Amino acid sequence: MITVEKIVRSTCPYCGVGCQVDLHIALDHIVRVSAPANVAPNYGRLCVKGRFGMDFVQHPSRLKFPLIRKDLGEKPRKPAGLEGFRQASWDEALDLAATRLAEINRTYGGDAIGTFCSAKATNEDNYVFQKFVRGVLGTNNVDHCARLCHAASVTGLQIAIGSSAMSNSIAEMKNLEVFIVTGSNTSETHPVISTFLREAVVKHGAKLIVIDPRAIEMTQFATLWLRQTPGTDVAVFQAMAQVIVSEGLYNREFIEARTEGFPQYVEEIMDSTPEWAESISGVPAEQIRQAARLYARASAAAIYWGMGISQSVHGTDNALSLANLALLTGHIGRPGTGLNPLRGQNNVQGCSDSGGLPNVFPGYQPVDNPEIYNKFARAWGVELNPEPGLTTMEMVDAADAGLIRAYFVMGENPLMSEPNLRHARHVMENLDFVLVQDIFFNETAEYADVILPATSFAEKDGTFTNSDRRVQLVRPAIPAPGEARDDWKILCDLAQRVEAKLGRESSAGFTYAHPAEIWDEMAALTPPFQGINYARLEAESGVHWPCNSADEPGTPYLFTDTFPRGKGQFTPLEYGAGAEMPDDEYPFILSTGRVLYHWHGGTLTRRSRLNLIYPEATVEIHPEDAARLSIHNGQKVKVRSRRGRIEVKALVTDRSPQGMVFIPFHFAEAAANELTLDVRDSRAKIPDYKVCAVAVEAAV
Numbered sequence: 126m127i128t129v130e131k132i133v134r135s136t137c138p139y140c141g142v143g144c145q146v147d148l149h150i151a152l153d154h155i156v157r158v159s160a161p162a163n164v165a166p167n168y169g170r171l172c173v174k175g176r177f178g179m180d181f182v183q184h185p186s187r188l189k190f191p192l193i194r195k196d197l198g199e200k201p202r203k204p205a206g207l208e209g210f211r212q213a214s215w216d217e218a219l220d221l222a223a224t225r226l227a228e229i230n231r232t233y234g235g236d237a238i239g240t241f242c243s244a245k246a247t248n249e250d251n252y253v254f255q256k257f258v259r260g261v262l263g264t265n266n267v268d269h270c271a272r273l274c275h276a277a278s279v280t281g282l283q284i285a286i287g288s289s290a291m292s293n294s295i296a297e298m299k300n301l302e303v304f305i306v307t308g309s310n311t312s313e314t315h316p317v318i319s320t321f322l323r324e325a326v327v328k329h330g331a332k333l334i335v336i337d338p339r340a341i342e343m344t345q346f347a348t349l350w351l352r353q354t355p356g357t358d359v360a361v362f363q364a365m366a367q368v369i370v371s372e373g374l375y376n377r378e379f380i381e382a383r384t385e386g387f388p389q390y391v392e393e394i395m396d397s398t399p400e401w402a403e404s405i406s407g408v409p410a411e412q413i414r415q416a417a418r419l420y421a422r423a424s425a426a427a428i429y430w431g432m433g434i435s436q437s438v439h440g441t442d443n444a445l446s447l448a449n450l451a452l453l454t455g456h457i458g459r460p461g462t463g464l465n466p467l468r469g470q471n472n473v474q475g476c477s478d479s480g481g482l483p484n485v486f487p488g489y490q491p492v493d494n495p496e497i498y499n500k501f502a503r504a505w506g507v508e509l510n511p512e513p514g515l516t517t518m519e520m521v522d523a524a525d526a527g528l529i530r531a532y533f534v535m536g537e538n539p540l541m542s543e544p545n546l547r548h549a550r551h552v553m554e555n556l557d558f559v560l561v562q563d564i565f566f567n568e569t570a571e572y573a574d575v576i577l578p579a580t581s582f583a584e585k586d587g588t589f590t591n592s593d594r595r596v597q598l599v600r601p602a603i604p605a606p607g608e609a610r611d612d613w614k615i616l617c618d619l620a621q622r623v624e625a626k627l628g629r630e631s632s633a634g635f636t637y638a639h640p641a642e643i644w645d646e647m648a649a650l651t652p653p654f655q656g657i658n659y660a661r662l663e664a665e666s667g668v669h670w671p672c673n674s675a676d677e678p679g680t681p682y683l684f685t686d687t688f689p690r691g692k693g694q695f696t697p698l699e700y701g702a703g704a705e706m707p708d709d710e711y712p713f714i715l716s717t718g719r720v721l722y723h724w725h726g727g728t729l730t731r732r733s734r735l736n737l738i739y740p741e742a743t744v745e746i747h748p749e750d751a752a753r754l755s756i757h758n759g760q761k762v763k764v765r766s767r768r769g770r771i772e773v774k775a776l777v778t779d780r781s782p783q784g785m786v787f788i789p790f791h792f793a794e795a796a797a798n799e800l801t802l803d804v805r806d807s808r809a810k811i812p813d814y815k816v817c818a819v820a821v822e823a824a825v
């Protein structure tokens with residue numbers, strides 16, 4: 126019998142639901158995970174990853190010491206396994222990193238450095254990261270996986286209403302009346318949220334409309350399932366809007382009081398009939414009418430969406446087409462309504478909030494606004510760069526063109542998560558310096574010069590902000606492995622060393638004793654966080670921002686009276702086809718995404734017992750397509766695109782429609798991103814991970 130020595134309350138490190146967990150600790154190990162019954166947002170519920178997937182933190186392959194590449198300086202750099210690195214002291218590794226970053230900064234300027242912060246790390250880690258990048262390296266080239274994720278939702282929502290966060294809270298979900306789930310495989314990717322959504326249907330009679338090409342589990346709870354051809358969302362949502370307008374189902378009062386651009390929008394939308402949309406999307410016109418009526422006639426209706434909407438060359442238009450529907454019907458600003466992009470990573474909301482983006486300081490304050498610039502320059506006691514920096518994919522382009530010479534990657538794995546990996550690797554090969562800070566030796570670390578070992582969520586203090594803007598604590602539960610250090614501490618040390626190498630006086634801005642001090646500094650500069658501090662987070666177990674003062678409760682739903690941009694903006698849209706459509710040579714549409722048991726590049730879950738449940742890569746293929754190609758369930762198949770090829774096991778199932786195959790991107794030995802396309806949405810710069818053309822054949 127193991128005796129549990131202590132139970133530590135923390136926040137799940139996987140997805141944006143932000144479940145509260147109790148870590149049961151014995152002999153410095155997490156031996157069991159449970160959930161407190163009466164605490165938001167999960168009220169005792171956890172999914173399989175929260176309950177059984179935390180074992181990665183004690184995996185023997187955790188990074189324990191700083192590492193330095195043995196063939197330092199050789200170009201083009203080659204990928205190296207662990208044997209290509211030697212153990213180093215913190216002093217040597219940090220000194221080398223600081224020397225190289227300072228040299229590159231002096232020779233080419235700060236903008237020659239590209240940096241990636243982490244939606245897995247805490248708000249405090251990311252605040253210090255961007256402060257170091259902007260204040261010491263002198264560049265705004267800082268971005269993170271949000272760019273590959275909800276970038277298009279953010280861009281669309283900024284245009285339509287001026288804010289991009291989820292507008293309503295998780296707590297409202299179980300009382301929904303009508304709701305749309307589109308491009309979100311909720312039960313596998315936000316499992317605990319999906320239990321509340323299903324409860325709304327099963328216990329309270331809510332009506333669910335699923336709009337998704339795949340037969341995901343949520344379709345089993347749906348009143349209506351619209352199964353569109355991938356990439357045709359704008360047509361479907363435009364036609365829903367057309368029905369709402371032509372049948373007079375729109376909310377006149379709301380439109381008059383709270384929106385602009387309606388007359389022009391109406392003029393342009395009238396040709397987008399359900400029959401037109403059917404010819405493009407394959408969704409029967411009658412189903413589009415039914416969905417429009419159900420959504421518009423409800424007294425409250427909400428929209429939830431995920432990557433099927435955002436990760437598209439038309440991602441911004443997709444998000445705008447959803448915003449148009451909410452503005453038409455006034456289904457926003459009240460309980461049970463709203464525009465709700467479900468945030469993916471545990472702290473992707475927080476990483477963006479904390480300034481991990483190239484154009485804004487913490488709290489979305491523009492770097493090129495003189496007043497804001499002065500506020501931060503004064504507070505940090507440094508000169509800043511007033512030019513917005515580059516986004517993730519623009520940094521790849523700049524590195525390809527030789528304009529970016531160094532990468533600093535903290536807690537991301539671009540060599541699994543970026544599209545068109547062959548190209549992404551090629552870009553890495555030619556950099557002058559690569560610094561990686563992670564908890565594991567991942568695929569990106571193979572290209573590093575210096576690797577710094579960080580502590581995981583279970584070994585440090587800090588905060589994560591979940592999908593409904595709830596700031597919650599993580600707490601140290603077990604000791605750090607080896608010499609691993611907290612991200613923010615590593616960053617403070619590195620920042621001071623780079624300042625010294627650049628011959629600057631220390632700005633004294635990197636001397637925090639505890640993450641609570643970092644939070645307080647950020648909150649003082651960021652009005653919507655000003656009412657939040659660690660004592661309150663302890664006492665209230667999480668607070669929703671915006672929360673402008675200590676006596677405010679926090680805001681569970683937004684936009685009651687007004688939108689951040691003033692009035693909501695209608696946007697007329699045009700349907701456009703995918704960037705690479707199937708042809709004779711590459712006859713299938715490839716869609717990529719997730720399965721319940723794995724996480725992104727697999728760095729965490731493949732080191733967990735979850736890997737025993739789902740140990741290898743699969744390709745979902747429709748039974749008729751499989752029969753035509755003489756492929757049987759479980760057989761190895763080759764999947765090829767114009768970018769690369771992989772071998773995976775066939776999963777013959779009608780979950781994916783005919784003509785489409787689905788591959789999860791979790792498996793390094795069969796990485797889906799060898800196949801994907803790096804063409805992007807022109808405004809949001811997000812790549813299309815949901816539509817490219819591939820060929821499939823049985824492997825011999």
Ligand SMILES: Nc1nc2c(c(=O)[nH]1)N[C@H]1C(S)=C(S)[C@@H](COP(=O)(O)OP(=O)(O)OC[C@H]3O[C@@H](n4cnc5c(=O)[nH]c(N)nc54)[C@H](O)[C@@H]3O)O[C@H]1N2
Pocket residue numbers: 140141274275307308309310311313314315336337338339341354355356357358430431432433434468469470716717718719720721722723724725815
């Ligand atoms: N188990 C697990 N959970 C996760 C993650 C993980 O890696 N593993 N990652 C987290 C992260 S960062 C994120 S961003 C979220 C993502 O969460 P989701 O967005 O739910 O994840 P995806 O698997 O990308 O699924 C997208 C959905 O879009 C559908 N789809 C495909 N093409 C189209 C289309 O053209 N239009 C529409 N409307 N739908 C389409 C797919 O069938 C699928 O149901 O998950 C988070 N949760």
Ligand SMILES: Nc1nc2c(c(=O)[nH]1)N[C@H]1C(S)=C(S)[C@@H](COP(=O)(O)OP(=O)(O)OC[C@H]3O[C@@H](n4cnc5c(=O)[nH]c(N)nc54)[C@H](O)[C@@H]3O)O[C@H]1N2
Pocket residue numbers: 243245246247270271273274275432436469470535536537538539541542543544562563564565567579580581582612717718719724725726727728729790797798801814
């Ligand atoms: N084909 C395809 N590609 C996709 C997508 C898709 O749907 N299809 N989805 C995209 C989306 S939505 C996303 S969000 C991205 C995700 O892309 P990434 O963010 O690159 O993926 P992760 O695997 O989550 O990488 C997280 C890294 O952080 C490390 N880590 C964990 N905790 C800590 C910590 O506390 N500190 C530090 N320093 N490191 C830590 C992990 O070990 C891991 O190496 O992938 C994108 N790529």
Ligand code: SF4
Pocket residue numbers: 137138139140141142143144167170171172173174175176315316317318
């Ligand atoms: S739903 Fe998300 S936050 Fe909750 S236990 Fe599962 S992975 Fe963790």
Ligand SMILES: [Mo]
Pocket residue numbers: 270273274275469470
């Ligand atoms: Mo994501």
